[in-house]
Amino acid sequence: MELLLSRKIKQRYPDEPLPRVRLLLSRLLKIAIPSAIETFFVGLMGMIDTMMVGNYSKEALAAVSISQQPVMITFACAFGLNNGIVACISRRRGEGNAEGANKILRQGLLFALIMSSIFVVLMQVFGRYILELAGAKEDTIELALTYSRIVTYCLPINYIRLALCSAQRSIGRTKLTLVVNVISNTVNVICNYILINGHFGAPALGVKGAAIATDIGNTVAAVIVLVIVLRGKDFLHISFKESWGFSKDGIGILLRVATPAFFEQFINRIGFFIVAKIVNELGTDAAAVNAILSNIVALNFNLIDGFALGASALVGQSLGERRPAKAFAYGRLAQALAFLIGLVMAGIVLLVREPICWCFAEDEAVVLESAKDLLIVWIIFLPQSVQWTTTTVLKGAGDTAFTARMSLISIGIIRPICSYILCYPLGLGVVGSYLGMLIDQVIRCTTNILRFLNLKWIDKRA
DSSP states (O other): OGGGSOHHHHHHSTTOOOOOHHHHHHHHHHHHHHHHHHHHHHHHHHHHHHHHHHHHOHHHHHHHHHHHHHHHHTTHHHHHHHHHHHHHHHHHHHHTOHHHHHHHHHHHHHHHHHHHHHHHHHHHHHHHHHHHHHTOOTTTHHHHHHHHHHHHHTHHHHHHHHHHHHHHHHTTOHHHHHHHHHHHHHHHHHHHHHHTTTOTTOOOOTHHHHHHHHHHHHHHHHHHHHHHHHHOOSSSOOOTTSOOSOOIIIIIHHHHHHHHHHHHHHHHHHHHHHHHHHHHTTOHHHHHHHHHHHHHHHHHHHHHHHHHHHHHHHHHHHHHTTOHHHHHHHHHHHHHHHHHHHHHHHHHHHHHHHHHHHHHOSOHHHHHHHHHHHHHHGGGHHHHHHHHHHHHHHHHTTOHHHHHHHHHHIIIIIHHHHHHHHHTTTOOTHHHHHHHHHHHHHHHHHHHHHHHHHTGGGGOOO
16 A cells, blocks of 8 residues: 555655555446446447548548547537536546536536537537638548538537536446447447448448548437436436536536646647648658558547546545545556556557558558557557556546646647657648647646646645
């Protein structure tokens, strides 16, 4: 246990009793493993989705890749809101305050519906201009526009799905969200098979089919988890007989935590958008290479994201129980395990990098360039794993303002500048943008670990 605690935490809370490391590890793995499997599976299905599109044509692969960042900007509010939901509901779980948790969930869902509807209108009206700004060319703009418009029609359903799943994870029901997302992503892949190339009598819709399949899969997930919370009798449930109006002690508390997280997500997405534009301006082949590399990097991120969400829920619950040293121990243990996960994922990618790349495309030049770039890109997995776990733990404690500031500096400023310099003046092309990402990850990893160690996050209210 001594190895999991810093001298500062022991001095500040000398009398707090702590479980054995074995018990902490067992509890962490019980919550985090289903969540990690869930997000890894979601990432894997997204990877297969991209492979199916890539084997249709490299223009289709580039179009979907280009449209991803504009579409993800529309999710910035959802991700920020979900950070607030996890921080607030996990804290109330630790306090045993079911009424407060359900009030926050209801108001979070109402806010999600309002914001998602606004983004639907914005993307339908300004989608073409945004995609052109993202770097779409004449051979990809119409495909990218078709994909983004169909996917954003489903935003309100997606916002509800994400909010409900985040709420379930925050109270430790990670097995439930695992089952829900396995079902929905399996439906997505089956629909991809039917609609992209045309099987079982369906027309070959290409990119349009991929977008429709994505909407169908997300709708299935939203319906399942909504039915569960409507019929639920345990800690989390929603009822239309309860008050759904906004109140200061509901939406006020939620937005106090969620607003910095939303700002962070928005800055992240703008930064990613700028970097994607830098790469897309290199041409269609570069956009296709970037699609392959980003999917492989995202697979490690998805695995870590689920693991970190499980750890974050336990940190929030421990703070709700007023056991800060226990919360610190969970965070420290999660950091060590995250590094090991990143190391294993990096080893796997290095061993099978070329066969993986061939799964995405049939263009030999695109595949060989992607495999060569992975010899450098794999290094990102190590700081990314520890950085994101630490960041998510800080968010789970309600320290969203700090992580937002770091995102503004690192993702919003440092990463785009480094990526541009490495891509163009230094002539490194696509791999230059990933070296810029590496610099960003190392900076955030270092600063967030220092923040974790100084204990200021313990005093945050959620």
